[in-house]
Amino acid sequence: MAGGIEAAGDLVTGGLIARAIEPEAGEHGGEGQAHCLNCGAQVISRHCHDCGQSVRVHRTLTAFWHDFTHSILHFEGKIWRTLPLLFFRPGQLTRRYVHGERARFVSPLALFLFSVFLMFATFSWVGMPIGSGPAGTNSVRLDKAALSAELAKTKSKLASLEKVGAPKVEIARAREDARNLEAAVKLAAGASLSDLELVKGDIDLGIPELDAALKHAVENPALLLYKMQSNAYKFSWALIPISIPFVWLLFAFRRQFKPYDHAIFVTYSLSFMSLFLVLLSVLGRLGPLAAWRVPLIFLAPPAHMFFQLRGAYQIGLFAAFWRTMALLIIAFFVLIVFGIILLALGVTG
Structure with a gap:
């Protein structure tokens, strides 16, 4: 029970942090007043052009809970346009965001933060993708x-x-x-x-x-394990800067692609992988459907990488194929580097 409450708290926190990064842009707004209730200036849009306050002011509990769920889940608009493309047309999503369609979709960083919080909350609540029972x-x-x-x-x-x-x-x-x-x-x-x-x-x-830190870690393996799990939660964002240089190497001689493009590609890809692990964890609790986890693990990540590469960078089949193979190796290497960082933080922290 306590683990479920903590998981729910983590999920809410992740949604609120993601919302702080993801401004309310390109979403439906309500009817407003002729004048701003904060400064009195005449209002010509959804926000006061003088002080910036939203014209939508409410004093009902229904509206309060609507705002709460909307802040966590981006309930209106962008999330429902982003997730289908992330799962089924990731290359199109990446390309459209890079080329300027920003207000229509949840930004990569906001989606990544929310998906990571959702992933760890799910692990605490229903268990790891491969294994039985909750994380503990x-x-x-x-x-x-x-x-x-x-x-x-x-x-x-x-x-x-x-x-x-x-x-x-x-x-x-x-x-x-x-x-x-x-x-x-x-x-x-x-x-x-x-x-x-x-x-x-x-x-x-x-x-x-260092000798003292290593001896302390060896004598307390449970503590080291706990620190590594906690640091994985805190420093998951480090996967982004670790990955970007390797993706850049795949397109080192294609000057039309900028480091920003690779950052968007990496962040959306990691968001998908986080949500994919959430799906695997849920499938593990659904009895007969749990058998689908193994084929999904081997098929879904490379397929997603292939279609995201092909769509985002507008490259041919062979170019997308060999880059997918290279990206799988890169992903494995990145995870090793991340694991070493977690181990170092656990030993010295």
Whole structure:
């Protein structure tokens, strides 16, 4: 129950953040007054040309909840024009947005933020795309009892450090560990941690700070796992700048395509992949339909890449095919780089 509430909260947060980035443009507006209720200037459109306030002012609960759902889901207009193209004509969507049709569609960044929040909320609520049960009940699990014991030990260590006046760096690290463990205990479902082969012996890379961080991570695998999951949620946006240079390399000798074009391509592509993982997670809870996940995993991503490349860059079949193969390799490499970054953040954070 708590996981579902947290997932719903994440989804609402993602929608509101996406809406803050995505202004209300190209959407239907209501009837207004002759004069602005804020500054009194004469109104000639949906917004006051003097102070910028919307002419649509309401004082009903129905209108309040309408605005709430609209802010989260872009309920009117753009989202319903964007999603069908994203799934079935991604190249057309990318090309039209790059060439100026901005008000008709949800912007790539807003859609990416919302889809990422929706993805992690779905993972918390119904489970991962491949596996059984919610995220906390998959093959790698958090041991609530072990985490609680580690939390008690960390708090005791923190109290001792504060009592003897230890260096501020050590106290700060102990406090951070305590906060992370408290969050991990709340997320733990009570199942046992899967068997992990821990590195034995001393770690000596010649850098005392790094050696200490690595030893701490090895001694606390559940904490490291939690940090990596949390950082994946926080730093998913990093996939965009990591990917853009590789896509640019695919068109390095085609000067008509700008880095901006590649950024739009990458962001819409990642939005689709996030929503695709949401679909796989939902299918995993639908009994007989769960069997469709494996063929979809192997067919949908390359097909989407192919049609997005062909439509967005207006290239031929062979050019789109070899770039799709290269893009699949690039995607795998990008995920490895992202995983290394998450591991580094988990060890040193």
